[in-house]
Amino acid sequence: MTSAISVRNLTKDFRIGIRGLKLRAIDNLSLEIPRGQVYGLLGPNGCGKSTTLKIILGLVSATAGEISILGNPSATASARERTGFLPEAPYFHKFLSGRELVRYCAQLSGVSAEKVGQAVEEALALAAMTEAANRPIGTYSKGMLQRIGFAQAIVHDPELVILDEPTAGVDPVGSAAIGRMIHAMRDKGKTVVLCSHLLGQVEQVCDRVAIMDRGKLVLEGKVEDVLARRDRHVMTIEALTPAARDAAETALAAHGAKVTSVTHPRRSLEDLFRELVTGSHDA
Amino acid sequence: MKASLQRTYLISRVTFLEAVRQRFFAFLIVLGAAMVLSSLSFRFLDFGHGELKFIADFGFGGMFLFGSVLGVVMTAQLFFSEMDNRTALTLLAKPLSRTEFLLGKFFGAWAVLAVFLFTLSLLLGSVMWAREQTLLMQAEQRGLPPVNGLFSGGGIMTYALLQWLRMGVVIAIVLTISSIARTFLFAVIVGALAVVAGQLQWIAQDVLLKPTESLTYKAFLWTSSRLLPNLQQFNIGDALVLEPASVPADAIPWVVASGVFYMAAYLVLAAFIFRRREI
Numbered sequence: 001m002t003s004a005i006s007v008r009n010l011t012k013d014f015r016i017g018i019r020g021l022k023l024r025a026i027d028n029l030s031l032e033i034p035r036g037q038v039y040g041l042l043g044p045n046g047c048g049k050s051t052t053l054k055i056i057l058g059l060v061s062a063t064a065g066e067i068s069i070l071g072n073p074s075a076t077a078s079a080r081e082r083t084g085f086l087p088e089a090p091y092f093h094k095f096l097s098g099r100e101l102v103r104y105c106a107q108l109s110g111v112s113a114e115k116v117g118q119a120v121e122e123a124l125a126l127a128a129m130t131e132a133a134n135r136p137i138g139t140y141s142k143g144m145l146q147r148i149g150f151a152q153a154i155v156h157d158p159e160l161v162i163l164d165e166p167t168a169g170v171d172p173v174g175s176a177a178i179g180r181m182i183h184a185m186r187d188k189g190k191t192v193v194l195c196s197h198l199l200g201q202v203e204q205v206c207d208r209v210a211i212m213d214r215g216k217l218v219l220e221g222k223v224e225d226v227l228a229r230r231d232r233h234v235m236t237i238e239a240l241t242p243a244a245r246d247a248a249e250t251a252l253a254a255h256g257a258k259v260t261s262v263t264h265p266r267r268s269l270e271d272l273f274r275e276l277v278t279g280s281h282d283a
Numbered sequence: 284m285k286a287s288l289q290r291t292y293l294i295s296r297v298t299f300l301e302a303v304r305q306r307f308f309a310f311l312i313v314l315g316a317a318m319v320l321s322s323l324s325f326r327f328l329d330f331g332h333g334e335l336k337f338i339a340d341f342g343f344g345g346m347f348l349f350g351s352v353l354g355v356v357m358t359a360q361l362f363f364s365e366m367d368n369r370t371a372l373t374l375l376a377k378p379l380s381r382t383e384f385l386l387g388k389f390f391g392a393w394a395v396l397a398v399f400l401f402t403l404s405l406l407l408g409s410v411m412w413a414r415e416q417t418l419l420m421q422a423e424q425r426g427l428p429p430v431n432g433l434f435s436g437g438g439i440m441t442y443a444l445l446q447w448l449r450m451g452v453v454i455a456i457v458l459t460i461s462s463i464a465r466t467f468l469f470a471v472i473v474g475a476l477a478v479v480a481g482q483l484q485w486i487a488q489d490v491l492l493k494p495t496e497s498l499t500y501k502a503f504l505w506t507s508s509r510l511l512p513n514l515q516q517f518n519i520g521d522a523l524v525l526e527p528a529s530v531p532a533d534a535i536p537w538v539v540a541s542g543v544f545y546m547a548a549y550l551v552l553a554a555f556i557f558r559r560r561e562i
Contacts, residue, residue, distance in 0.1 A: 093300075
């Protein structure tokens with residue numbers, strides 16, 4: 001099965017000023033995002049996460065490299081029909097009600113006239129916005145804006161959902177609600193790609209993460225693999241040689257302790273992130 | 284094709300609803316209506332022309348002036364509000380092509396101008412009809428021979444349609460400029476200059492008719508006089524309303540063909556530029 005998103009050797013230069021100066025926002029980035037997983041794209045501000053997402057969605061052109069979405073070249077209508085997107089700090093027409101917005105987006109996404117009503121109600125229910133759906137968007141709180149943004153992103157039942165900072169500015173209750181929505185999408189077999197600064201939440205909801213810094217990929221892998229500290233060990237004493245075990249048990253028993261397991265200790269995703277990224281910025 | 288039309292319609296519908304809710308639209312339509320109505324009070328300043336001609340000119344002036352302001356400012360605002368507020372990100376991430384998005388903006392803005400122009404035209408027609416009735420009554424009281432209608436109501440509507448077409452050209456030009464511009468202000472200033480240049484474009488065409496030695500100069504004049512449409516050619520309101528018989532048979536088809544050509548050409552150019560724009 002093809003990847004949900006395949007990025008190969010992606011480079012993006014932005015021209016700055018009129019002297020032909022260039023700023024390299026993304027530098028030879030390659031990613032394979034598997035289907036049916038929640039994938040976290042992390043990095044400090046300005047590291048190229050949002051630009052990567054925009055290139056994936058065809059909103060910004062790449063200087064070099066290849067991208068495919070669900071087996072299709074990116075930026076094709078067919079790829080976008082199967083993709084949902086929630087931009088960072090979404091803004092919608094204030095005069096529309098939540099229900100009108102979701103219906104509008106469903107129709108733009110090609111949901112048929114017979115199915116649009118049901119699709120809208122299902123998306124509103126999943127985003128817990130049914131009760132407030134008839135209110136104008138101008139009266140919504142930040143958390144409600146994110147949730148209605150989530151509803152418009154999933155209303156056409158996409159295979160791939162891309163969320164750019166879905167919890168930015170949202171209180172912990174709202175963040176937890178968005179986390180549940182992401183889990184619900186994964187349970188339905190969808191691929192979710194998200195950028196977030198809430199590393200604790202990313203650790204909880206993501207299956208895989210990629211960390212970017214200054215346009216480059218610095219780490220990629222399964223969450224449990226990248227968080228495991230392989231330079232240290234927690235030992236399960238039963239797995240050791242008998243002699244060592246005896247010695248250890250004797251030593252520990254003298255202190256009234258009993259050894260039951262050896263496992264890899266974990267550090268938090270936040271610690272890992274700081275270690276990988278902050279140091280290079282201090283330099 | 285049907286799906287594409289549906290998406291374009293959806294964008295234009297939301298664009299229209301957004302525009303007519305703005306205070307700017309309400310402000311200009313009230314200002315335009317006030318100008319049409321005030322022509323009755325200022326008709327003594329007719330400089331020797333007929334009263335109805337003065338009222339018609341005053342009304343047409345208001346429609347053109349405020350219609351142009353609306354066409355330039357509102358179109359740029361509708362475009363840049365989508366860019367600056369990043370609603371364009373949400374929309375263009377859907378299976379909506381940039382050409383459909385741009386056409387939706389165009390038709391939405393053009394529909395707003397239709398409401399604006401036809402409302403003022405109806406008001407102008409009503410004012411002229413009321414004044415005509417008074418003038419006819421006065422003529423009858425003075426024992427003057429009866430005359431038929433002093434103005435053509437159909438002529439006002441034809442004029443409104445031509446103005447609508449002119450505004451369509453203006454909107455297409457402003458969308459082309461907006462698709463290049465980085466800021467709203469730049470688009471408004473250049474758009475306004477383009478309208479003024481279009482109004483004065485006949486001067487370049489006039490110079491072109493004069494014999495000249497230099498082929499380069501002639502080529503420059505020919506090109507520059509055709510890059511922008513001659514917006515002055517839409518000003519046949521007086522003749523249409525007060526002397527419809529004096530309008531040559533081929534005048535209106537020619538103006539319509541020219542307007543449609545420039546509108547289509549600028550929209551194609553805008554779509555081409557916007558396709559490459561980074562959102």
